[in-house]
Amino acid sequence: MQYALLIYEDEAIYGPEKDSPAMRDIVARHMAFGAELGEARKGGSGLRSTAAATTVRTAAGAKSLHDGPFAETKEQLGGFYLIDVPDLDAAIAVARRLPLAGDGAVEIRPLLGG
Amino acid sequence: MRSAGLEAAARTAGARIVGALAVRFRDLDIAEDAFADACVKAARAWPAAGEPRDPAAWLWRAALTSALDAARRRAVRARLRPDAPEAETDAERRLASDEAIIPDDRLRLIFICCHPAVAAEARAALTLRLVCGLSTAEIAWAFLVPEATMAQRLVRAKRKIAEAGVPFETPAPEAWPERLDAVLSTLEIAYAKAHEDAAGAGAHAGYAREMLDLTGLLASLLPGHAEVQALAALVCYAEARRPARLDEHGAMTPLSEQDPCLWRRDLIAAGDRYLARGEALGPAGPLALQARLHGLWCARCSLAEPPPWPEVLALYDALLEQREDRVVRLNRAVALAEVEGLAAALAELEALEGKAMARFAPYHAVRADFMRRAGRASEAREAYRATLALDPAAAERLWLERRLAEVHG
8 A cells, every 4th residue: 555654744854054063963864764765665755844934824715825834833844755655553563653743643644546 | 033042152152253254355344234234134044044053154165155146246346356266166065064164354354343443442443343243223323422422433443454454364473462462452341331330231231232242252362461361351250240239129239238148159260260370371461460469359259258458459549650540549549548548538639620520421420439437517418419410320320329328417
């Protein structure tokens, strides 16, 4: 089955700089983790901070555009993996090993028709 | 209308059949519907043709046929070939007994129902439905929710299992501690619900008996796990006391006042065996400590023997180190009152106050008892009324009302 692993973290830990030591460190850990996943990794990427986010919202049929992420929360979607593994337990095992810089959460979502 | 023979066969073989079908077809709905269909067919066929020689095997064959049909229909819809075996040949059928014919996948079924990815509130219900064969109405009654709510909860849980890809395998070794914890906490919650009702009437009584079977089954399937053995011991001990939990007027009898002569010695002996087996396997976990507590009480042979309060207190101290929870604290305070006196127990109770105790009936009941014994009549009455206002079960209500009437001054 295919699952998306959505990574939620407090992006403040990486600081405003694009190549802060914390950022360089987590990128290196993700590279290693991706290699470890091998064939099971079907896709995914880290995301730039929500400072770079733009949201198109539809309300009552009308579209509006605004600066920022869709919801202002402490933890934000910071990246995702797309994996192909036998079942939920295997996906949970991957999610558990996924590198995080500090506190955070990994949401496991099966793909439609995956 | 189901005959007694069909009822018995469905009861003993139901979990086995549903489990085997679920694992083969990787679908809880197909398994459940096929078994229900087989029971309907049996209810129609058996009265006319006579009960089959091996009712469980008959049900299994009928359910397997029905499940294959359902899987084919689904496969036609999905334009896929079903990934399921054909029913076995007649020759094999005649040779084998039902034990050999129906694969035993009950442990897998329990693990599926109790997967931590399933909402905690739904796990116990799903286990009671699929493993114990309780009806949705019975489970709704036991959990004090409307039947429609419970039906929806079960549908949602089954959909989650199907859509999230919960595996239909026993978990991998590294996942065992967490998965077994989910199973044990699910069964512990389910049994606490069954135990709450001292009267044990109607649907509740049947459900408590099912918990006895279920925890015993788990203990036999996982003989090497200490806490699994402990849970089976706990349920045996607690059920052993059921005949003594009500007096002749239908009011509850507190544990320390129950006549041990009324307790079921066969279940106590079974509890002793499970407890000994569990204790031989390793250090005592929270379930083993609770089982020991029950075992302490069950070792009492007559009301003339002093209650084992000092040992009870020591065990609550040990339990508190592993499980910080308000029920444990409250029970410890009760034992403390007996060992060190009311003053110490009241101080302990005051420390608990405010921690979301307002709507926790046992807290008010314990407080009422302490106040009554301390001669603080008006506070006792107030606490009894607070307990009664939280709508206790009938047996408890009778007992509380009697105590309230006894408060003088």
